[in-house]
Amino acid sequence: MTAEVAHLFCLQCGDLLQIAEKEKEAKCTTCNFTRGVNEFLDVAIVSESGPREWQKKYGVHPVIKENPELEKEVEHKRQVVDDDCPKCGHKGLEFYTLQLRSVDEGQTVFYECPKCGHKFSQNT
Helix, strand or coil: CCHHHHCCECCCCCCECEECCCCCEEECCCCCCEEEHHHHHHCECCCCCCCCHHHHHHCCCCECCCCHHHHCCCCCCCEEEEEECCCCCCEEEEEEEECCCCCCCCCEEEEECCCCCCEEEEEC
16 A cells, blocks of 8 residues: 555554544544544545545645646557458558447458558458
């Protein structure tokens, strides 16, 4: 468990800490261990809907840590099958599959020629 996540759990029993409604503390409901909410300031909290109600209520604001590694463009490589392109005859078509029809029917295989760019699909 990473250090950023470890302090969200009780140091005595390992249970998840709960934020107390009326006090500025996080409390373990199993063994009554408490920890101040201000210790959560260094936690990376990512929320699409904004800060949680307890954060607003107690003046604790989330710290959002950006990870530039997640923002990098990912190069996707497709699998290659040893078939000939029906348009140019190039051997080695890239392909991927999708389940477009109902679950009791086969999947659809999409092929693309890396040489001429010809695309076609086949239901299996």
